[in-house]
Amino acid sequence: MVTGSAFPASQTRTGAGAATTGGGSSSGGDAGTLPPGSLLAEFEITRAIGQGGFGVVYEAWDHTLERVVAIKEYLPTSLATRTGDGTIAPLSARHRETFDLGMRSFINEARLLAQFDHPSLLKVYRFWQERGTTYMVMPFYRGDTLRQALADIPAGVDEGWLLRVMDGVSQALAVMHAANCFHRDIAPDNILLLEGSGRPVVLDFGAARRVISDKTQAITVILKPGYAPVEQYAEMPDMKQGPWTDVYALAAVMHVAICGRSPPPSVARILSDSYVPLAGNAQLLQRYSRGLLAAVDAGLAVRPEGRPQSMAEFRQQLGLDEAVAAAPAARGAADASAAPAAARLPAAGRTQPPRASPAAAPGTPGRSLRGPVIGSVAVLAIAAGAALWWTSRGDRSAPPPAVAQAPVADAPAVALVAPVAAPPAPPPRAAPKTPLDSLQALSAGAAPGFDVTATPRKPEVAIGKDKLAFDVRSNRDGYVYVFLLASGGELFQLFPNLLDRHNRITAGSTLALPRASWPMEAGGPPGTNHFAVVVSERERDFSDAGMKNEGVFPQFPAAGLASLEAANPGPAATVLLGRPVCPQSAGCADAYGVGSFKIVEK
Structure with a gap:
């Protein structure tokens, strides 16, 4: 999700990708965006290339100077909406003050950027007010x-x-x-x-x-x-x-x-x-x-x-x-x-x-991994007297641009030798698991009779408007671990995390997540988020799982996870679970139950 960015990630792709990505917004009119062909002063909208909770960025054609530009529109979706005639209006009278305050700040930002003249600072060609909102025109940058x-x-x-x-x-x-x-x-x-x-x-x-x-x-x-x-x-x-x-x-x-x-x-x-x-x-x-x-x-x-x-x-x-x-x-x-030329140019x-x-x-x-800290949700977390927002990366669904194979100019000559018997071919190796395979494999090792249910409050949510929430029930006491495969492709341990380390559940009770102190807002990109909820009779150690603790939510690098999975054959093999923490003087039973659900973001 793009939250007030000058440019969304979908625009910052190399080569043709800068002109072809943009996901579902490119069709026009989705989620309140202006459709292709709309006119704003001398500019004609060609497509929407990104939308966040505070604005929309469009690719447009400048008919006066005959060039491609980017136009940023002030559209805070929590405060305002687009009416039938294309104008932007606050949702209600009580939203007007905050909407106007944000628009004045948007204008001040444009004025400030227009005064700067440095090759490494974003340029603003012009800005103006129209249709009840404000627009700023910027270069259409291409790059990574x-x-x-x-x-x-x-x-x-x-x-x-x-x-x-x-x-x-x-x-x-x-x-x-x-x-x-x-x-x-x-x-x-x-x-x-x-x-x-x-x-x-x-x-x-x-x-x-x-x-x-x-x-x-x-x-x-x-x-x-x-x-x-x-x-x-x-x-x-x-x-x-x-x-x-x-x-x-x-x-x-x-x-x-x-x-x-x-x-x-x-x-x-x-x-x-x-x-x-x-x-x-x-x-x-x-x-x-x-x-x-x-x-x-x-x-x-x-x-x-x-x-x-x-x-x-x-x-x-x-x-x-x-x-x-x-x-x-x-x-x-x-x-x-x-x-020098690389194998992949x-x-x-x-x-x-x-x-x-x-x-x-x-x-x-x-x-x-590419992308912001969490790919599916923007998290408002109360910490040190302030809330934290995490926003997702932009659309990654478009295929990468074609690449050429460079000749290896300094490859050594190959000596001619007498033919010898070829060694027997090694047995084929199983393909590494995908993150979704890893999530689904969790249930293969669940203990019979260890029942865990996880139910979303809303199976379909609107990006930038709805909250993500779910309930967990278990028929046994245990420790709760929630894994999220986000719509952007990232894999996280959503719970426990840096802000909420308490993860016990009592048999027969309902655990509502996330806590009221850190609600999660649907942050995109559009797609399906897969959740797996594990209730384990013992706490678990993830030190061998390749998990990165760089932010509030620990993340599993997809490539490293695939390698670890490939090295642990077996129908129930998954490194997502880590290993149970057991007293040295006691045996280590490893009983757990698994529940799963999906939330679709639109």
Whole structure:
């Protein structure tokens, strides 16, 4: 789901993907979007490419200048709707004040962006009010998000390439800070690498989203766990927001690029700091300079006063001004444009991050899966006096662009030898399980007579409007584990999680989830969400399941899960369950029951 983003993920695909993706919205008129052919001033809507709870982004044709542009429409679906004549009207008189407040913020954001002139900042060509709402016109950018680029390089990126990306982003943020404007939502999916040049562009300001959330949910900002510093959860007199807030988020982005995972959530670190400094990691020091790692560590200080206080200070600690100029020669790094052909070429015109030195590959942590923290729901979680929102990634259903196979120019010659008897063919290996296979396999090992039922309150929900909720019943006492295969393809342990660790259920009782303190709103993308609810007589250990604890909801990397499943043959094999925690002095019976259900988001 796109919540107030400058561009949805569906627009940030390489090559032809930028002109062909967009999912069901492209047909026009769905979920209140303007149909193709609609005219807005001199612009003609060609398709809707993304819709979130606070706005819609369209691809459009500029008849005056004869070019493709992107148009962002202010349409907060929780406050307003489109009427029969195409105008936007608040749902009721009591929604008018908040709707108008959000629209004024939307206009102020457009005015601010229109004043900025930096190649790595989103440009606004013009904005105007019409049909009861506001529109802003922007370039139709083509490229990959930084999240997508990093996911394509599992061995890690080169330091010189990373510094060149951070140079553009940090300069853009410094320009914003000079105007006393803070982004407050820097993350890998909010940095676009333009097709061809690889130049970064900072996206997703979402000012209207923040203002509306302040008004309706009493929160200061919609947060991404791992990237949001502690002062964004609840601003206190000794922890104000400022340039250091964006410094933390940018350092977290670099942390992901360097070691494949985001740092622990800051709200958890303030209680018990589990962060491991990068500058003390001997393996990372083989690939990256100590100065770079130390700068990232400094940027990730939990308390604001411990970080660089300005983007200029952070750039100085990174050595950016001198490092960027010398980066192509440093540590033998090759520029992306001069990199040798790979077996799988990037899409036409795309600048791909150079890989790290092969000597550093062993033991390198795997990259995070593409997408935001959770693919199906936007979660409002009360934590440290503030709510958290998690939004899903955009549509991933479109097939990737075609790729070419590059000849291997330096392949060694093959010697001619006498024919020998071919060895017997190995037995065929079973195909690795898909995440859905893993969910369905849970019930194969359930104990007879261990009955668990899980029932959704609404089997079909409207994106951005309805809440996701379900009830669990069990005929035995036990510990509850809820797994979610989201409509976007991500696999999560939804419960227990960082915010709600209590997962006991009593025989014959009903457990309503999620708790009232963290309701879940349907966040898209459209599709089916598969849930599996396990009630186990013992608590379970997931340390061998490859689960990543980077946010509120632990996530199972699909590729690693498939490998683990393939290594555990048997009809009931699934690593999703982890293993039961048993006393050393006692036997370890492993009885559990399973219930399942689906929720379709539309």
